[in-house]
Amino acid sequence: MSWTIDEWFVVALARTIRPAETVFHGFGSPCAQVAMHVARRTHAPDITLVEGAMYAINPDPPFIPPTSNDASLKRGAAYSMRFEEFFDAAIRGDVDRMFLSGGQIDGYGNTNVTAIGPAGHPKVKLGGGGGGCNLSATIGQLTVWTTRHRSGRTLVAECDFITDMGHRTRLGTRAELGFTGGGPQWLVTELGIFDYPDGQARLVQLFPDVSAADVRAATGFGLRAAGDLRPVPPPSVAELAAVRTVDPLGVRRSEFSAKELTRTFAHHEGQACAC
């Protein structure tokens, strides 16, 4: 059995979803999108999956298209929420988890999807945050992710602009700001996985072809690592099959650089893990 980094990454995202959660991903997020369907087909069949910009409830798309509001994404759903039904649910606290990414992510899990450089005259104007600056305050838990950790430009000491709020912004903590949601719980990157004990990112798992030194070199905030730093557990046969069935067009791969996509792993029978 062999698999590629995009498949393993999606499985790692899927495992952050707990049974019976109500889960949402924003637009332009194919890895998170595929991960939600993988979770629903494996360890968490009873989630309420709200499909991106369609707001369809538990659809069974025939494939994941390259855009987040194609009608294929509401196939099999008995109901699609209105835009306002979804945002109302999220703001009153009925959505348990959202996947969130950013061009910049700091150690508190604040994310920047607005602009690199000064906001008035940005060096790079990014697309914008969609609903994040409201939702990141009220949704139960956030799974933050990036596929561009190795660039060295993504995990930064300080975001040039905070679009969506993590555990602590320049104005204070979530409690001080009166936020009702719990904030970032996991940060999944193509190098490893972080949790947030006490509100700051801590490396807890590494992909087996990555060293802690690699992660330190690519991370702009001071790297903290767990004492029992472990390898990311390999995907199961069922999880890999789910990734491939859900996303036959490989739309998830568009989030990775060509170089990352060459990372291939194998698991041989009789061995615990020969990744």
Add this chain to the structure above:
Amino acid sequence: MSLQPPRDKRASLADAVSLVADGATVALGGGLSARLPMALVRELLRQGRRGLHLVGSAHSIDVDLLVAAGAVRRLEESYVGFEQDLGLAPAYRRAAEEGTIEVAESCCATILAQLRAAEMGLPFLPVRGVRGSDIIRLHPEYAEITCPFTGETLVAVPALRPDVALLHAPAGDRYGNLHLEQPYVLDERFASASAMVVATVDELVSTEDVTAAGVTIPAHLVAAVTEVPYGAHPSSCYPRYAYDRAHLREYVSAAQSGPDDLEKYLATYVGGSEQDYRLAVGASRLAALATWSTSTPAWQEIFS
């Protein structure tokens, strides 16, 4: 303002778009790759509209084309781009970086609250979140308030009443009753919050037919309706046609490479009439976008 009286609202595309003044605050319907009012956008460009203030949630080629043509002064959108697939919006990005447009980036739920305030005739509504985000720095008009009942600090955002909402629907009748398929995005909210709605439909149908399909936007909110087949192209308008990914790629590549290629795109696709537009895209390509319902492989093939 009173509701629109029941009358035949059919208008030419040119007359419908002439209801949008230079400098108007314009809400664009649909979102991302779905049901963007593209025929109305192209007509705004033909008429050389200037100084527009665009408001909305997550948009793509509609906003980028208007910015590329110099029609926009200020934007309050929550996102402008082509998702992970085709990336940043070239003209929007360039104009923001050069400072030739004012970008008051906003957030979906904030815009929703502002539209609801306008619908209810209220001066503002409070929202959660936003505090701690630098988005608040782009909006000096927001104000922190203390809830008189709970003592919580919330952010008050002012009512947003666009001068005109531009919407596209797969079908509607001559009175302006419109049927939409999901996602409705903010179209319903735009329709009642805006001073006026101007709509295009792929097909004008009888009142019986639009009633049977289900009226999403009622005639009493609509000022003008124009039949434009493929009026949302290159975005989708289900159940009629899927979005044209290849055309979006052609646009993004032209807009990225600079003024010459962008001029060429505008001359080819905007210079003539909507009939010329359909000819330039090609009847066979348009027909292919309608084959999505025949099989899953056919649907996938459209996006290759």
